[in-house]
Amino acid sequence: MSDSEVVTNASRISSPDTERLLQEAHRKKVEEHIPLITVLFIIAFVGIIGNILTIIFYGYRVKMTSTIALIRLLAILDLIVCFLCFTTIADLFVNILFTDEILCKVMYFFDHWFVVSSVFTLWIISIDRYRRMCKPLGKQLTVKSATVAVIITSVFSMVFSSHDFITYSPVKVNISTSDKVNPYITGHYCTNTDSPDLHLVVIVFHVLDALTITACFVTFVFTYGNIWRELRNHNRRTVHLHKSSSALSRQSTSDFNSKTLQSDEDVENDRGTTVPLTKNQAVHFSLGSNINTEILNVSAVAISTASSESKFATECVENVRRVSKSSKTSRSERRLTIMMFAVTVGFAICFTPYFIVTVGIRQTSATTEDELHTGIEFALRSPFWNSVINPIIFCVFNTQYRRYMKDVFTKCQINKSTVNSSQG
Structure with missing residues (x-):
C-alpha cells in the first residue's frame, strides 16, 4: 500500500474513530517502550548521583591540575545531559502524539548542544594528556587555559547545534492499528523534518555531524597512539x-x-x-x-x-x-591517562549505534514508522550512556575515588540506620 493510499484511508475515518484508534496506537507504543523508558530512568538517576560525586571529588578532594579541571567540567556537562534524559523519557511517553513544534526544536537543540560539548571536552583532554606524556618540556595547558578551552568549544557547540531549530519538527507518521477496515492511523512525532525543501539541508548537517565526530576520533587515535608508544619506549629505557x-x-x-x-x-x-x-x-x-x-x-x-x-x-x-623518584610522579599521570583512554573508548562504544542508525538504517528504512521501533529508539539515544558510564569508569580506575564513593554510601547507610532507629 502506497503512502497516498494510507493517507486516503486515514482521512476516511470519522473523528471519534480517529481519536480512538490514535489513542490505541499511542498506548501500544508506550507499552513497547516501557523497557527503554525504565532503563533510561535508571541510568539518568545513576548518572546524576555519579556525576555529582565526581564534581565534588575532583573539585575539592584532589590537587587541581589541568586534567582534573577538565574532568570536573566534563562531569558538569555529563550531569546536564543526565537531566536531559528526562526530556527524552517524556518524548517516549508522548511518541506519536507529539505536535508541539517549538518544544521539539528546543528539546533536540539542548540534547545536541551538551552532548557535542561533552565530546569536545574529551577531545581537549586527549590533547592535554598527549602534551603531558609526550611533550613534558613543552607548553602545557593550565587550569585557566583548560577552562577557557571548554568554554570556547561549548559556545561553538551551541552555535553548531542551532541548526536543530531548522532541521527538527513534528512530522506525520502512519501507524498500523488493529482495525481491519482502517489498518493505519496518522500520528506525529519529533524527528528530522520531512520537508522536501529542507531535505538537502538535513543531509548536509548530518554530514557535518559525522565529520566532526570523525575528526575527534582521528585526534583520539593520534594522541593516545603516541602516548602508548611513548610509554612503551619509556618502559624499555x-x-x-x-x-x-x-x-x-x-x-x-x-x-x-x-x-x-x-x-x-x-x-x-x-x-x-x-x-x-x-x-x-x-x-x-x-x-x-x-x-x-x-x-x-x-x-x-x-x-x-x-x-x-x-x-x-x-x-x-x-x-x-x-x-624512580620521577616514576612515582609519572605513575599517577600514567594511571590518569589510562583512565581517560578508557573514557574515550566508552565514548566510541556509546556513539557507534547512534551513527549506524542515523547514517544507515534511518536512511534506508521503508517507512517512518520503523524509526519508532524500540531498538531504533534505543540506538538513537545511546549517546546518553556516555554521560552515565564516565563516573563508573572513574570508580574502576581510581582507587581514591572508589574509596571516596564507598565512604559516602557507608555514611548514608549509617545515617539512614540512625534515623530508622530514632523513629522506632
Whole structure:
C-alpha cells in the first residue's frame, strides 16, 4: 500500500474513530517502550548521583591540575545531559502524539548542544594528556587555559547545534492499528523534518555531524597512539637502565671484595709481629669479617667514590634513583591517562549505534514508522550512556575515588540506620 493510499484511508475515518484508534496506537507504543523508558530512568538517576560525586571529588578532594579541571567540567556537562534524559523519557511517553513544534526544536537543540560539548571536552583532554606524556618540556595547558578551552568549544557547540531549530519538527507518521477496515492511523512525532525543501539541508548537517565526530576520533587515535608508544619506549629505557646499573653495582661490589680480601691477607701476614694495625686496616678487617651481602652492596656504592670507575657506577645509581623518584610522579599521570583512554573508548562504544542508525538504517528504512521501533529508539539515544558510564569508569580506575564513593554510601547507610532507629 502506497503512502497516498494510507493517507486516503486515514482521512476516511470519522473523528471519534480517529481519536480512538490514535489513542490505541499511542498506548501500544508506550507499552513497547516501557523497557527503554525504565532503563533510561535508571541510568539518568545513576548518572546524576555519579556525576555529582565526581564534581565534588575532583573539585575539592584532589590537587587541581589541568586534567582534573577538565574532568570536573566534563562531569558538569555529563550531569546536564543526565537531566536531559528526562526530556527524552517524556518524548517516549508522548511518541506519536507529539505536535508541539517549538518544544521539539528546543528539546533536540539542548540534547545536541551538551552532548557535542561533552565530546569536545574529551577531545581537549586527549590533547592535554598527549602534551603531558609526550611533550613534558613543552607548553602545557593550565587550569585557566583548560577552562577557557571548554568554554570556547561549548559556545561553538551551541552555535553548531542551532541548526536543530531548522532541521527538527513534528512530522506525520502512519501507524498500523488493529482495525481491519482502517489498518493505519496518522500520528506525529519529533524527528528530522520531512520537508522536501529542507531535505538537502538535513543531509548536509548530518554530514557535518559525522565529520566532526570523525575528526575527534582521528585526534583520539593520534594522541593516545603516541602516548602508548611513548610509554612503551619509556618502559624499555627503564628496564635497560636498571640492568646496566645492576651490572655495574655487581662489578663494583666484586672489586671491593677483592680489595678487602687482599687487606685481610696483609693483616694475617703481619699478625705474628708486634706492629699494631692501622686505622684503615682495622676497618678493612672488620668489614671483611662481619659484613653481610646486603651491606656490602650499599658500602660498595658509598666507597666507590674513591675511584673513577666507581664514580661512574655511583652516577648510574643516582640516575636510577632519580628515575624512580620521577616514576612515582609519572605513575599517577600514567594511571590518569589510562583512565581517560578508557573514557574515550566508552565514548566510541556509546556513539557507534547512534551513527549506524542515523547514517544507515534511518536512511534506508521503508517507512517512518520503523524509526519508532524500540531498538531504533534505543540506538538513537545511546549517546546518553556516555554521560552515565564516565563516573563508573572513574570508580574502576581510581582507587581514591572508589574509596571516596564507598565512604559516602557507608555514611548514608549509617545515617539512614540512625534515623530508622530514632523513629522506632
